Amino acid sequence: MSDAELRRTPLNARHRALGARMVAFGGWDMPVQYSGILDEHRIVREAAGLFDVSHMGQVWLRGPEAVAASEWLVTCPVASLKPGRVRYGMLCNERGGVVDDVTVYRIAEDVIMICVNAANIEKDYRWIVRHAGDATVTNESDATGQLALQGPEAAAILARHCDPDPTDFKRFRLFEAKVAGVPSLISRTGYTGSDGFEIYLPAGETETVFDTLLEAGAQPAGLGARDTLRLEAALPLYGHELDEDTTPLEAGLERFVKLEAGGFLGAETLQAQAAAGVERRLVGFVLDDRGVARAEHVLTAKGREIGRVTSGAPSPTLGKSIGLGYVPADFASPGTQIEVQIRTRSVAAHVVDIPFVTKAGGPSGG
Numbered sequence: 001m002s003d004a005e006l007r008r009t010p011l012n013a014r015h016r017a018l019g020a021r022m023v024a025f026g027g028w029d030m031p032v033q034y035s036g037i038l039d040e041h042r043i044v045r046e047a048a049g050l051f052d053v054s055h056m057g058q059v060w061l062r063g064p065e066a067v068a069a070s071e072w073l074v075t076c077p078v079a080s081l082k083p084g085r086v087r088y089g090m091l092c093n094e095r096g097g098v099v100d101d102v103t104v105y106r107i108a109e110d111v112i113m114i115c116v117n118a119a120n121i122e123k124d125y126r127w128i129v130r131h132a133g134d135a136t137v138t139n140e141s142d143a144t145g146q147l148a149l150q151g152p153e154a155a156a157i158l159a160r161h162c163d164p165d166p167t168d169f170k171r172f173r174l175f176e177a178k179v180a181g182v183p184s185l186i187s188r189t190g191y192t193g194s195d196g197f198e199i200y201l202p203a204g205e206t207e208t209v210f211d212t213l214l215e216a217g218a219q220p221a222g223l224g225a226r227d228t229l230r231l232e233a234a235l236p237l238y239g240h241e242l243d244e245d246t247t248p249l250e251a252g253l254e255r256f257v258k259l260e261a262g263g264f265l266g267a268e269t270l271q272a273q274a275a276a277g278v279e280r281r282l283v284g285f286v287l288d289d290r291g292v293a294r295a296e297h298v299l300t301a302k303g304r305e306i307g308r309v310t311s312g313a314p315s316p317t318l319g320k321s322i323g324l325g326y327v328p329a330d331f332a333s334p335g336t337q338i339e340v341q342i343r344t345r346s347v348a349a350h351v352v353d354i355p356f357v358t359k360a361g362g363p364s365g366g
Helices: 012-017 037-046 066-073 117-130 154-158 204-214 222-233 267-276
Strands: 021-025 026-033 049-052 057-062 085-092 098-108 110-115 136-139 144-150 176-180 180-186 196-202 280-287 296-302 304-315 320-328 337-342 345-352
Touching: 012 026, 012 204, 026 037, 026 098, 026 222, 037 049, 049 204, 057 066, 057 117, 066 110, 066 117, 066 196, 085 117, 085 337, 098 176, 098 180, 117 136, 136 345, 144 154, 144 204, 176 204, 180 204, 196 204, 222 304, 222 320, 280 337, 296 320, 304 337
Parallel strands: none
Antiparallel strands: 021 026, 049 144, 057 110, 057 136, 085 098, 098 110, 144 196, 176 180, 180 196, 280 320, 280 345, 296 304, 296 337, 304 320, 337 345
16 A cells, blocks of 8 residues: 555644654554654553544444444443443454454444554444444544554643543443543543543544643654553454454453353354364563564474464563463463464563563543
8 A cells, every 4th residue: 555545643744743653554654653652652551641532432322222323232241331331342243253342332322432453444434324223323433533542651741631530440441521522532541551531522622632632741752652552561452363254252251251141143053163163362572582473483382383473572571471362271370381483583582471571551441
C-alpha cells in the first residue's frame, strides 16, 4: 500500500509537527515513536504517555434487541453489564476462532458500543450486521477520535481538564465527561499494563484534547512503546496471538468466555474443546542468552520444532528479551526449557508465568 493510500487519523499533521517517525500500520499512517521507544515506554511506566488510537473502530448497537444481539456476538456476558460498565471479550466464528478481540461498553440500557481493532473495522462491522438480528447497527469509526492516556500520573493529568474529576473512577468503568470543554466518553481502561484512560470524542475535536493533555504534562507515545508495553503485560495482539484459526481457550483467555452459559457464536465448539482439553497453549518465555525473539521465529525443544513465536521484544522493564508463542500443552508449564531459533543460532529460553510485568491494567474487570 502506497503512502497515498494509507488512512490518516485527525492527528496526522500534529504527529509530523512533533517530529514523530511515521509507519504504515493496519492500513493507517501512524506514529511509531517520538523521543524513542525506550523513553516512551519508561514514561508510561513511571509518569504518563498519550497515544493516538483514533485508528481503532467503534460499532454501535441500539434498540430493544441490542443487548441480546451483543450476547450472541461476544464471548463475555453483556446482559449483566450495567450501564457505565465495560468488559473485554471476543467475536468468535462458528469454529470458535477469534474474529476479533473487542471491548464492550454498555452506554445505556439499549445502547452498546463495541471497540474493534483498526485493521478489522470493515470485517467486524459486516460480521456484526450479519449476526445482530433486529438491533440497529452503525459504524461510527470515522466520526470518532480516540486517545489513550496511560501511566501512574494519568489520573492527575486528566483531572486538570476533566469534569467530572476522574480520579476515583474504578477500572473498567465508563463515564460521560468534558475534557478541555469537549464532550467525551471516558473509560478507565488501556492496553499497556499501566493505569490509565481511553477517551472517545468527536473526531474534529481530537487535536484540541490532545494538545491540552500534552500541555498538562503527558508525553506523546507511539506504536513502538505501545507494543513493548502490551507485551510485558502479555496482552494479545490480533493477527499475532489471535486469529480466526485460534480459540480463546488456546490463548489462555477462558476467563473472558461465558462457557457454562453458552448462547454465543462458537459456544458449542469451545465447550467441547474445554471438555477435551486444548492441544496447544499460548505461553510466555524469557531468553536465557543474548538475542531477540521475533514473530515467526521457530521454537524447538528436545530436538524438534514445537511452535513459533507470535510476538517478541526486549523488555525495557525487565532488561531481558521476552516473547509469546504457541506450544503443545505438554511444553506449557513454567520452567520448561525451550529454544528460539534466531537466524543460525539456537538460543536457550524457558517458559514463565505471564504477565511478565504485573501492574494495574490488562483485559480484566467488569
